[in-house]
Amino acid sequence: xxxxxxxxxxxxxxxxxxxxxxxxxxxxxxxxxxxxxxxxxxxxxxxxxxxxxxxxxxxxxxxxxxxxxxxxxxxxxxxxxxxxxxxxxxxxxxxxxxxxxxxxxxxxxxxxxxxxxxxxxxxxxxxxxxxxxxxxxxxxxxxxxxxxxxxxxxxxxxxxxxxxxxxxxxxxxxxxxxxxxxxxxxxxxxxxxxxxxxxxxxxxxxxxxxxxxxxxxxxxxxxxxxxxxxxxxxxxxxxxxxxxxxxxxxxxxxxxxxxxxxxxxxxxxxxxxxxxxxxxxxxxxxxxxxxxxxxxxxxxxxxxxxxxxxxxxxxxxxxxxxxxxxxxxxxxxxxx
Amino acid sequence: xxxxxxxxxxxxxxxxxxxxxxxxxxxxxxxxxxxxxxxxxxxxxxxxxxxxxxxxxxxxxxxxxxxxxxxxxxxxxxxxxxxxxxxxxxxxxxxxxxxxxxxxxxxxxxxxxxxxxxxxxxxxxxxxxxxxxxxxxxxxxxxxxxxxxxxxxxxxxxxxxxxxxxxxxxxxxxxxxxxxxxxxxxxxxxxxxxxxxxxxxxxxxxxxxxxxxxxxxxxxxxxxxxxxxxxxxxxxxxxxxxxxxxxxxxxxxxxxxxxxxxxxxxxxxxxxxxxxxxxxxxxxxxxxxxxxxxxxxxxxxxxxxxxxxxxxxxxxxxxxxxxxxxxxxxxxxxxx
Numbered sequence: 291x292x293x294x295x296x297x298x299x300x301x302x303x304x305x306x307x308x309x310x311x312x313x314x315x316x317x318x319x320x321x322x323x324x325x326x327x328x329x330x331x332x333x334x335x336x337x338x339x340x341x342x343x344x345x346x347x348x349x350x351x352x353x354x355x356x357x358x359x360x361x362x363x364x365x366x367x368x369x370x371x372x373x374x375x376x377x378x379x380x381x382x383x384x385x386x387x388x389x390x391x392x393x394x395x396x397x398x399x400x401x402x403x404x405x406x407x408x409x410x411x412x413x414x415x416x417x418x419x420x421x422x423x424x425x426x427x428x429x430x431x432x433x434x435x436x437x438x439x440x441x442x443x444x445x446x447x448x449x450x451x452x453x454x455x456x457x458x459x460x461x462x463x464x465x466x467x468x469x470x471x472x473x474x475x476x477x478x479x480x481x482x483x484x485x486x487x488x489x490x491x492x493x494x495x496x497x498x499x500x501x502x503x504x505x506x507x508x509x510x511x512x513x514x515x516x517x518x519x520x521x522x523x524x525x526x527x528x529x530x531x532x533x534x535x536x537x538x539x540x541x542x543x544x545x546x547x548x549x550x551x552x553x554x555x556x557x558x559x560x561x562x563x564x565x566x567x568x569x570x571x572x573x574x575x576x577x578x579x580x581x582x583x584x585x586x587x588x589x590x591x592x593x594x595x596x597x598x599x600x601x602x603x604x605x606x607x608x609x610x611x612x613x614x615x616x617x618x619x620x621x622x623x624x625x626x
Numbered sequence: 627x628x629x630x631x632x633x634x635x636x637x638x639x640x641x642x643x644x645x646x647x648x649x650x651x652x653x654x655x656x657x658x659x660x661x662x663x664x665x666x667x668x669x670x671x672x673x674x675x676x677x678x679x680x681x682x683x684x685x686x687x688x689x690x691x692x693x694x695x696x697x698x699x700x701x702x703x704x705x706x707x708x709x710x711x712x713x714x715x716x717x718x719x720x721x722x723x724x725x726x727x728x729x730x731x732x733x734x735x736x737x738x739x740x741x742x743x744x745x746x747x748x749x750x751x752x753x754x755x756x757x758x759x760x761x762x763x764x765x766x767x768x769x770x771x772x773x774x775x776x777x778x779x780x781x782x783x784x785x786x787x788x789x790x791x792x793x794x795x796x797x798x799x800x801x802x803x804x805x806x807x808x809x810x811x812x813x814x815x816x817x818x819x820x821x822x823x824x825x826x827x828x829x830x831x832x833x834x835x836x837x838x839x840x841x842x843x844x845x846x847x848x849x850x851x852x853x854x855x856x857x858x859x860x861x862x863x864x865x866x867x868x869x870x871x872x873x874x875x876x877x878x879x880x881x882x883x884x885x886x887x888x889x890x891x892x893x894x895x896x897x898x899x900x901x902x903x904x905x906x907x908x909x910x911x912x913x914x915x916x917x918x919x920x921x922x923x924x925x926x927x928x929x930x931x932x933x934x935x936x937x938x939x940x941x942x943x944x945x946x947x948x949x950x951x952x953x954x955x956x957x958x959x960x961x962x
């Protein structure tokens with residue numbers, strides 16, 4: 291590149307924009323559909339149900355243990371498609387970059403996107419770049435959108451939870467948000483915690499291949515496990531009881547939460563999936579999940595009940611119950 | 627709402643996020659597919675070619691004569707789909723909002739999106755909202771992505787331009803960027819110029835309904851008409867000659883350009899389309915375009931030639947030629 295910093299001209303649609311596309315984005319994201327000539331991507335599609343979603347990513351810092359904004363922005367959209375039972379196919383990527391941002395870091399982020407997209411088996415087929423003046427953004431924001439295909443017969447919805455179903459999760463909660471918060475250095479704590487940021491479509495595929503009846507899947511990102519459980523309880527008009535002792539939380543995350551006064555149930559995850567499944571099918575589903583690299587620590591954490599409707603109860607160690615509400619403050623901004 | 631300003635908690639995935647969705651976005655964007663429960667949108671699709679695109683919008687100011695960031699963000703994506711000959715079907719919308727932004731303005735912008743989406747006949751089916759702390763963004767940025775359907779037999783590409791084709795545009799250039807620049811108040815000039823911001827899918831439909839052979843369409847946004855012509859010349863390996871006298875520029879835009887030293891050929895448009903069509907079919911295409919409200923000032927502005935390959939020449943008033951290159955600096959940031 292002609293310069294090691296992003297200039298306003300990189301976003302102006304002229305020579306430097308073309309150079310950015312030709313020298314960084316096209317070679318990195320390289321695939322048959324992405325051609326750099328048109329402003330959009332054309333692909334063939336079979337008839338049936340499609341899934342479409344978008345998310346913006348404003349995580350701070352851009353690089354954190356276990357991931358970066360590039361990996362996160364691919365996983366976030368892949369996972370939103372996956373929890374609907376869709377096979378993620380195509381992604382678009384749009385950057386809003388602050389003038390002066392390091393071209394080297396942009397390239398690193400693009401490479402991380404490429405690697406993650408490959409891991410998830412999807413193609414980045416369309417994109418856009420805007421550059422804003424110094425002070426009008428904090429380094430870099432990314433928005434991805436994704437299209438996936440839902441196979442016939444799959445009909446997952448967070449309004450499908452019903453009594454007789456159990457709640458399953460594929461492992462430890464809270465790692466992502468904790469890793470990001472500690473990476474900011476605000477708490478002067480050292481830890482080995484890494485973000486769990488990962489594309490979940492492979493794990494979802496393994497679940498849907500079993501004969502087990504799954505009614506609903508969700509990824510507990512912003513607002514954490516407690517928020518997702520509340521959304522499902524509300525949408526399905528059911529109660530959900532989860533057992534504190536069964537929810538996988540790393541000792542290190544627990545200790546830091548205790549120290550700082552956080553609740554791991556509200557911490558964001560980026561590689562976790564909550565599965566609602568018929569109690570009788572739990573064994574085959576869990577067995578399939580445990581065989582997948584992202585499901586080794588899979589556990590049943592609770593069950594769906596008739597009452598209290600639209601509420602989530604936490605069964606505590608002393609066998610009392612407390613209501614788990616929606617996150618009511620902001621906890622922390624920019625964790626995804 | 628509980629407060630007239632956006633708080634960090636509006637982006638945290640908890641109670642205030644839910645309130646924002648339930649009280650503003652769902653009622654405004656209301657449609658069958660958007661349900662506010664799932665993180666993505668599911669829709670049925672027939673087999674065939676789909677078009678997929680994304681753009682981020684960082685325009686400053688957010689409200690300008692002739693439009694606002696809401697209208698712009700819908701038109702931008704609708705138009706990127708339209709120029710590929712796609713019928714725009716579904717849009718996603720993702721907001722990055724600065725803490726402290728006016729909820730009232732957010733509602734105005736959402737309403738403007740709704741109105742524009744209705745005008746274009748498309749549905750907003752998925753979305754996301756992130757809030758960043760004060761100073762980490764400039765009010766509000768919007769990213770839209772869109773999916774459209776390309777009918778059988780349509781095969782437009784900017785590599786399809788060939789000698790024997792003419793270049794048609796649907797009216798005055800430069801209005802959008804000029805309106806935005808003047809709205810910033812930087813030049814202390816008063817004018818009646820309004821952005822041309824409009825969804826072009828209706829006009830494109832009218833063009834494709836004729837029997838005229840169209841090879842390529844492009845919307846001259848960032849970088850303006852000169853940039854789009856260069857991209858087509860380069861992609862098709864042809865020369866393009868445009869006649870200065872034939873290119874529609876309002877007298878007012880011309881005068882301000884002269885005064886400030888801008889070239890209208892490089893100013894961004896948001897409701898213009900450049901059509902490459904067989905010379906013999908120009909009449910029927912132009913006649914169809916002129917019947918459409920967005921095509922009243924349609925004109926042939928040039929022709930495709932063998933040589934000089936990959937270059938755009940401007941035939942000037944004194945019948946000389948000068949090469950129109952790619953925009954080489956930034957002209958102005960944040961005009962879309």
